[in-house]
Each structure stands twice: as C-alpha cells, then as structure tokens.
Amino acid sequence: MLELKEGVRHPVDFILNGKPARGLAEPRMLLSDFLRQELGCAEIHVGCEHGVCGACTVLIDGIPARSCLTLAVQTAGRTVETVRSLAAEDGALSDLQEAFRRHHALQCGYCTPGILMSAEQFLRERADPSEQEVREMLSGHICRCTGYVGIVEAILETARSRAGAR
Amino acid sequence: MAQPPSQPSHDGLERRWLGRPVERIEDATLLTGHGYFADDMPTRAGTLHAAILRSPHAHAEIVAIDTAKAMARSGVVAVLTGAEIKQDSDPFIIVLRQPMDQWSLATDRVRFVGEAVAVVIAEDRYIAEDAVDDIEVEYRKLPAVIDPMSATAADAPLVHPAVGSNVPSERHFSYGDPERRFAEADRVVEITIDYPRNSQTPLEGFVVAADYQPGEGVYDVMCNFQGPFTVHPVMSKALRCSGAQLRIRTPAYSGGGFGVKQAIFPYVVLMCIASRRTGRPVKWVEDRFEHLTAAIAAPNRIIRAAAAVKNDGLVTAFRFEQIDDYGAYLRPPMPGPLYRQHGIMSGAYAAKDMQIVNKLVMTNKTPSGMVRGFGGPQIYYGLERLMQRVAVELGLDPLDVIRKNLVPAGSFPYRAPAGALIDSGDYQTAIAMAERDGGLADLRRRRDEARAAGRIYGIGFAAIVEPAQSNMGYLSTIVPVEERRKAGPKGGNVAYATVNVDCLGAVSVTADSLPQGQGHATILSQIVAEQLGLDPHDIRCNMERDTQRDPWSIATGNYSSRFSSSTAVVAQMAAKKVRAKIAQIASQTLNVPADEVAFGDGKVFAKNNPDNNIRFSRIAGTAHWSPSELPTGMAPGISETASYSAPEIEPPNDADQINTSLTYGFVFDFCGIEIDRDTGAIRIDKYVTMHDAGRILNPLIADGQIYGSFGWGIGCALLEEFAYGADGSFLSGTFADYLCPTACEVPRPVILHMESPSPLTPLGAKGIGEGNCMSTPVCIANAVADALGVKDVKLPLTPARVKALMGETEKPPRVAAKAPPARAAAAATPGGKALTGSGAQTVPASPEVIWRALLDPKVLARVIPGCHALDQTGPNEYRAEVSLGVGIVKGRFTARVALTDLDPPRAATLSGGLEGSLGSTTGSGRVRLVPQGAVTQIDYDYVVEISGKAAAVGGRMLDGATKVLIGQFFQRLFAEIAPEAAPRPGPARTWWQRLLKFLGLQS
C-alpha cells in the first residue's frame, strides 16, 4: 500500500498536456494549487474551491475533474490536460476556441479555461447535442459576465461544424 | 484582418472600425490560458502568505485574543491583531463626520459575521489556515441588529454607540412643489419595497501582494483593485504615508469586478502593515467563503414610494423615502448607492415635482459597497413597481401609464427635477420599436391563451434611464449646502490616456479604465486605429496601471460605465493629437497643408492625391531619429497624453440639484412569464430588452454587456440573496447557498437597439453595461405581480416565495396527531428566529435522581457529547473541551455550560455556548421534571442560535444537526440516569426511531 505521510512533500509524476511533469506535494495539496504553484499553470483559475463554479476544471485521463476537488497526489501516473492543450503547437486556436472568440463567449476570461475543458470533453462524447443538453452541461460552470449566450452558441456551432466535417 | 470599407458618421469622420463588431483582441490570450491575473503576477522570492481569522458573531466585544499557539506553529512568521493595526495605522476616512472608526482589523468590537479579527502570516497558505484555527478569541456577545427598520427604532442596539443612533445621516430634498401636487392629486398611489442584499460576486476574488520598501518608506502593492482612485488617499492616509509612497499596481486582466473589487482597499492596508511588520512581501488571496461572507454587498433598501396621479394616469409628483442599509461600516465611497443616481430619481418620467428622504442605516451585516447598477436596481425596483401599481389602481394598462408619463420626445437635453441633464433620447420611439419588433401584441395573445387555459401567466414592463460616468462630486449631495460651501465644489471625472508611437511606427496605448473583461483594449484599439489609419490589431493596449508611473486621477478605474464616455473619449483625443503631429510632419514631405493629410492602410497621404503618400512608420521614425527635421517648435518624439473631464458634470448647486452623470441612456424591457401552479417556479417565456445607448462603439461587445447584465438581473430576480438570521448569523457562505444563475436559468433575451448619439461626448456613446441590472429584476417582478394580482413582491422570487404569494392555505392532516410537534411552527423561518424545539419523555427515575445527575460535574462530563475535559468555573458553571459532529462534519469546541434558575428538583435552565473554528452557538433550554408516580416526565424546550462557518456553509442542515446534537445529549443523559431503560444500539432503524421518538422529535 502506498502511504504518503502528512506534512511531507512527496514527488508526483504525471503527464501534463502530453509531457512528463513532476512536482512536490503534501498529501493535502489540492491539484489546483499544485498545478498553479508548483508547475506554473496560470491557466488554472480558482473560483470557489468547493466544486461549484467549475473554473478550475481539467481533464484527468480524459475525464472532467474539478482540480479543487482533487488531491495532487491522486494524479500520480495519470494524464492531466489543461486549456493549454487545446490550441495547436503553432498557437492556432482550436475550432472551439475560435468559436468562443467569434461569439464573444468570454469577457473576463476567468471561467473560460474550465468551460473549454468541459465543453471539449462533452463534444467528444456527444456529436449532436441539443441546446438543452449544452445548457445542462454548462450548469456545472458559473460565468458571471456573459449570461451564457455566446458560450451556448459557440459550443453548438462547433458541434455542427465538427459533424459537418465528419 | 481585411479593412472594411469606411462609413460616414455623425462627427464627419470616416469609420472603418468604430461601430463594427470587431472580435476581441483580448480573446486569444484568455482562450489559451495566457491571461495573467493578479495571483499570477510575480512576487519576490520569500513572499509570505496571509490567512485571516474572522468573526463568527454579528456583534460582540473582543475580550481577549490568544495567539500563542498560532505563533508557535512551524512556518508561522507573524500573527497580527487589532492592537498592532491600531499602532500602525489610522482609521479609514469616511464621508460623514461621525465617530464610526474602522481599521483593517477589528479592534475592540466585531460588528458583522466575517469581520477580520486577526491575520496570520506564514510560509504558505495551508499553514496560515492551520494557524488561524489555533487562535483563540474570547468574545462577549452583544445584541445584533439586522433588519434596517428595527435599526431605526429608538431602543435598537447601536452598531456604533458613539454615533448615538443607527441612522448617521438623514437628508430631505424637495424639488418643485410636491406637497401641492399631492394635495391636488386625484389619487395617491403608494408602495413599499424591500430590495434584498446581493452582489455580482466576481469569479476571481481579491488578491493583494504588498512589499514594503523601508528605504523610501514605499509600499509597493500589486492588487486587482478596480478604482475609483478616490480610495487611494483613503489607503495612504490610513498608512500614514503620502500617495506617492503607496504604489498601487493593477494587472491587465481581472476576473470580473462589477464594482466589488473596489472593496479590496482595507486588505491592501492590512497586507501593507503585514509586509512592514514581517520585513517580507506578503500575499493574500481571498477565498470564496471570505468573499461571500465579508467582501461587500449592494445595500438592501426599503423604499416607501408614492405617486400623485390624475385619473388618466398622469403622475404629477413623486415621493420617495429611502432607507438604505450600509451594514456595519461606512466604507468609502459609501453611501454611494444612495446618491449616485440622485439627479435622475424621476427616471424616464416628466413629473417635475419630487420629494426625497434619504436615510442611511447601519446594521450588523457585511458592509455595503459598489455593485453593478450602483443604487439603480433599488431605485427602479421602487419606481417601476410604483408605476405598475398606478396602472393597477387606476384600471389602466401599465404600458399606457409608462407612455403617458415619459419625458417628451424633442425636449432633450432635458433637465430633470433633481438635476440630471438627460443628454439625448426618444423614449416614445424606443418603446414603439420595442413593441413592434419585440412582438408585444403576440405576447399579449400568449398571455390571454395561457390564462384561458387556466395557466398562471403575466407580463411585466420596465422603463429605466441608464446613467453613465459618475460626477465625482455626487457624494457631496449628502452634506448640507453650508458644509459643501466650506469644503469647496466637487464635480467632474478626469480621464487620461496616452498613445505612443515608436520609431518603426508601432503604436501602444495606455489608459485609465482598469478593465475586468469589458473588452476595453479592443475598443481603444478600434478608436486609435481609426484615427491613425491602422488596423486595430496593430495597436497594443497595455491596460495595467501603476500609480507611480501613470497619470493619476481620482476617477481612474472601472465603474459607473465611465469607459465609453470618458476613457474612450480621451483615448481618441490622445490619438488625435498624435494624428495632428504626424500630419504636420508629413505635410513637409508630402508638400500639402497638414489639414489635407489623410491616414489609411498604414500610410499617410495627401487627401486629394493618395498616390502622394508615405508610410506611417517612416514619419514615426522622423520624430524619433531626426528631431531636428521636425517643424519648428514641435516637441520631439511621439507620445501624446490627453486628459478630459466633461464640463456638464458640475458640482451640486444650492438647491441640491446635481447632474450625477454625464450621459443617460434608455432601456425599455418587457417580458412574459409563467408560474408553475404546483411548484411556484417561474419560467421566463420571452424577454425583450430595448436599448438606446447612443452610438454603439462595438456591437459585439455592446450586446455582450447586455447579455451579462441581464444574466445578473435574472440572478437578482430569481435566485441571489445574502441571507441572514435574525441573530445576525450569515447563511450564504457557499455557491450552493448564494445561488448564481447557470446556463439553465438564464434565457436568451431579444435585444433591440436604437441610437440617439449623445451630443455631450465626442464619440456619442453612452453606457450600456448596467441597464439590465436595473430593469430586469423589476420587469420580472412586475410580470409576477401581473400574473398573481399581488402587490408585495419581494426578490429573489424563489419558488417558495412565489408559492407563498399564491395565498393558498395548507390543509391540516386528517389526524391532528400527525402534525409535527409545535417545534415546526416555531422553527426557523428564512432569515427569521433562532432554532427552537421542544420535547418530552418519561424516565423511570425520581426527579431527585435526575436532579442530582444534572448537578454533578462528573455526570455532566459524561453527558455532554464528545466531552474531553470539564472544568468547573463557578457554582454550576463549567468549561469543557468537546468534539461534536454530525456525519463527517466534526469540529472541536470550547463549551461553556451553566445551570441557572434552579428550582430543585423541579426545573433548571441549561444555557451556554460553543466556540470553535466551525463557528459559535449560544443556546438555552429549560428542563422541567414532572413526577408521575414512579416515573418522571422530562419536558424541555430550547432555543439555539448558530453563527459562523457552520451557519454560513451548512445552513441547509442546521435544524437537522441541532436535533441530532440535542438528541446525543439527551440520549447520554437518559443512559446516565436510567441505564437499564436507555435505548441500546440495535438495528439502526429501530434505534434511531426509538431515540427520536423518545426525544419527541418524531411521531
């Protein structure tokens, strides 16, 4: 049995956005803090630390997770994807990111990385979502700026264009 | 981006970029996670982290604070309390001359749940939070005052005893002859509204990193403050330094503000002191619990509104008595919400006679502060509910009543009775367009059909005036004319922007707007590109601000929708200065007069012969590399700063009239809603919002502002409220208690526009981001009032509240015994009394045996659940260390228990309290022992008040948890005095049912 003692910083090895990464974390360190403070992932935004606002959402092994409700030590050996994984190597925005820009789906941009990660995974699961399904998926995020209009449109449009491309 | 063809515009300038839906320049950065927010900003190595201990009590004296255990914890560098803060700083300046001192930590008394009591500075935040839990504070609880009406009573507990009253300011205003109008009215229509406390709660909380540099006595602070910089001297005065010694820097990106991030300033001072005391940089990141509990809220307000009306619906005069609740402290720029829209209190209506009474009330709640809409949501809730009542009471259509009373078209600029100079508009046309393009006739049909089918459906309207760019002197309206004269006139709103051009023609812009997502960089780049014939993507806007390097003004910041009529205008002025300079330089090369030089596609050319041109970058180079070649008298280099303050925003006059804003837009909304007869849930069937915000600078961004403020308007209408118990306990400490709407709750509104350019600003643009905060809550409330035919509609319109408005009576059960015990009737109501309960059971022991047990400390130690140690502190008084919990929720507390009012062996009162990091409780219970032959009946009732974290986070479960804990106590007592009869753990269901039955908590 793996036992990581309290009060001691333990090495955590995992795959971050496709590359091996390592940092030190006490057992109690939240993944959100670990990514931000140990690995410099400024794209992780902390909004509530109790799993409601969704700003800190990342994908762990391809599945959405609140990084504030995940311990850093839980990610050992796993893959973690943040919003930095979405754009192409040359910096070109993904189709979803482009749609967000076109539809003015962000204002302050604080909730955006989390929403993009949820939406990306949602679109991988659902090829042809209805508006209601998109809204229900989005109900796991709080955006205080946009009233959600542009976000819903951007996700629906991306779903349509991906379906068209298939 | 390909340059779009230019379009002529009202100011004669060709428009390639302004008015177009240019996609945001900020987005590529933010969409890829490269937007760096305050907590991402670099700090020096060795930066320490702060965590704050906060009061669990609404009102209490601080008797003692023991920080020894916290200080002893490894990794803790310092613990500061009010004593140190008082040594190092002065109280914050406030608007009123009243003895209401406040420091960045509580000194001798706490006045709201969440007030900062001590700060721990440690190597990391985790350790700092551990040490916060180590601090022991002894409080002496004081009666709290929560309800603003009760606060005004003569015998109310005083929040600030030195003031002698909870109403530190009351002012009466009269414009025209309202008394006469009311006397001559056919009818007086009245309504009282009670607007709740809420806030748009930005998703990013406050962040402060302070670094004290002793050499020059400079505090270098990075924080996500949003202005206005009127607060900068408040901070520097508190720190006893000059403004130049308090360097405030703000990052380019901020995770929402909505006014709230103005309220960071006490923490700036606190962290400055912490840095000075520790000799290290100190950072504090507010967490969500702190933000909801203690940041700020928009003031809750009671308005008694009245209209003098003629039978045809004409309103001849208004009367408003406003009782505005500022919570525990008046923090600058409070009481802004009460005066910010003073000049436009008559809204979109033409009535010339008006009476206003403004009362400022202090209560034991979180201090009020700036929140989007800034007083407008409250004012229009009163005004537009009043107009709806005028229609109802006169039997008229609400829209007809609105129309009848509007400021006439063609009368702009229009001087409103309290001083607003409404710059432009045509309200009648706006409403007619909304009616036509928004499909009002169809909506009325839908309502009629729904009603015919027995469904509950209503239509609501709201017409509001959206002010923008505050007159910085508005708050001086609060002091009488004589005092104002002594202090000197205050008005204006000074803006700054700078446009720089480097030697290769690269253009950069800095400006004073401190954006938090409004796309200011995009719009500034549109404006500057327009002037210089460039593409917006060629312009870099640096939106950081630094009080030591940038031009300083009190108005700097992002509030009162000042951007489009202030910062945008001054950026255009700076760009025009650059344009003029370049035109002058180019005129030499092109050999045409400067006024015949034109700009476009990165070139500077002769207007009448575009082939005669030179690259923009080439001219820029001349200014830098060849100053001697410049026209005679021209300053070298190209960096132009402009400043601007519109002359129309004058100080208040002697008649207390003030033009509180520079521009005034118009918003007209209507909506159809349906109420679920079973659940009371509101479904918004259709929402139409018509905006006249003058010239639109970027339609994409303008609509985004409307959607955003509408979204919050929906939250205010249906979900959002900071709830307090009557004892002052705070109940909305999580995002599962303070309910922000999600994508499932916010429908898409229909947005309509018309443009009546403001003649008072060069761009013709007004504000657009706050209108729906003011119109949407009342529009929905009016629809609910229409649907249910009710008068008193209180926000948020939760399903439970709507259901209560439906006025149904609850059918009793067939067997009366099935009704729950009296407990339920007396139990806590939302925002109401403490938890109460009662029960009774028969115990096979004599009263004397039970009595002896209760008075025996050894027995008591066994009976109190989770008791580790019990010390007697006086006759029948004990102090105990206990671990208490329900399910996985557990906490360690210090308990104080006293037995009083002893009537041996018949009755005793068991009272006391718990203090721990999970919160604080006080309670008492009367236990009566009634002999019944060989057995004794124990009757008991209790009152418990719970405050602090447990209440703020676990409100949903408080009642249940109280029952469980009291259950544990009585179970143990029962086992102690009659072990053979005590319920034994058997099959769980039976055990619990027996226990609960025994306690009288379940039939």
Add this chain to the structure above:
Amino acid sequence: MKPKPFTYLRPADINEALQALARIGEDARILAGGQSLLPMMNFRLAQARALIDISRLAPLAYIRKTAGEIEIGAATTQAQLLAWPQLGDATPLLSAALPHVGHFQTRSRGTVCGSIAHSDPASELPLCLATLEGKVVLRSSKGERVLPAAEFQTGMLATARRPDEVVVAVRFPERKQGAGYAFMEMAQRHGDFAICAVAAVVSGKTTRLGVGGVADKPTVREWSGLPNGELDDALNDFAWELGGTDDHHATAAYRRELVRRLGRRAIEEAAKCSS
C-alpha cells in the same frame, strides 16, 4: 479554504483498504470520487487523519446484473452508471434520477456508493435506493454484511456503517414487470440539492412514494389499494408526517406542499408508465 493535514493511503486492493481502516478507525475516511468529502474538507467542516483512496481499485469499478439486482461497485462513477446502456431498461428510476445528480463535471468523478455513504438528506441516489428497497454491501476486515437501505441510512449524514466498514457496493432491484417509475425534483437551479425530490413506483394496486429533502433522510410510504379520491389526503398526511424544516431557501410549508404536488405528479406519471 485548504484542508487540514492528513496522510494519503492508496491501497493496492480492497483488503489493504479494509486493514488500513481497521487500523486507523474513525479518523480515516474513504476517498472515492471526493465530490462530497473534499468540499467539506476544504471548508474544514470535515477532517481526517488519513484518506484511503479507493478510486483506482479497478475491481470495484463495475456494474453487474445479478438475480434481479443491479450491483454497483464502490469505484463506479455516476457518469459510468448513467452511460451504462442497459440503465433505462434495468432501473428506469435511476435513469430518470441520475441527470439530477450534480453536474456533468461532478458525475464524472462522484461515485454512486459515495453518494449513498454520504447520505445527504436531499440527494437523489439515497432516495432511489430507499424507494426501490435496495441494499448496501458493507465490508470490514472481519467480514461482510448487507443492509437494506432503510436500515443503512439512519438520519442526516448518518448511516449504520461502522467505522471499520467500507460501502463496497450497492444493489438496486431490477425493474419489476408491469411497474411504472417516475422521478421528479424541485431544485432552484439545475443540479442543486433538491428542496424536495420524489420517486414513485406504481405496480398494480400498490403505490410507493419516496421523498427526499424534507425529513432528515429519504422516507418511503407505500399505499395499497388506495382509492383514487384518497390520494390527496394520503399525500397530505405523509407531508405532515415528514414535517420538513425551514432554511434560507424554502419553508417547511413549501416542502410539504411539494410532497403533495410533486408526489401526485410523480405517482400519476409512474401509473402512466405501468401496465
């Protein structure tokens, strides 16, 4: 909002988990999805000396149909259950209730067993388990026992789980031939804890209604051969028995009204689905 210190244990199999639990006892907590536990630890409402992470125990991540029951292992997430192709056929009630459990982003981590072990009075899965008369499989280093739902949840956040036991699985009875099922809830926002949730099963002349969010735990009432005209009275009596409590979101009276109104709606819908 950072948790207090604790030691993190990642057992290689369930036996190691049980041994650790036996050794540390009440101060240890099982970490599966963490969607209820970690928020409470961040708020420091809950604390533990050790967290025993069972989320990677692959043998506990299963959905199994056995002898009229659907057994769900302790590491199975709510999203996995929702995505199980047979869900609608096997347990229509769960299929209707699961979309109300939290959000897309929390169902992906939150486990079925974790939700039941946490036993929030307003959560949907304990209500479904109680209404369907499902079972909870508890295992300790000493052995295994199976408790009916009604005996498992004893009150608010309180269960009959002993400190050394792990909820290793829960069992939901498979749909009954001819029975109709319906689930409804009233929450202020999509995905919130229910102010009142109702689960109805109608089978022949028998009507069963489970109610969550009103009493301190899900409560189930069954009526047999209830004349149609008496349903409202029966629901009214049930509502009064449940009592309900006031909080800042809703009054007890409102909760009772939802028992009557949503209860009737759910029963009617379940009756429609029954044959």
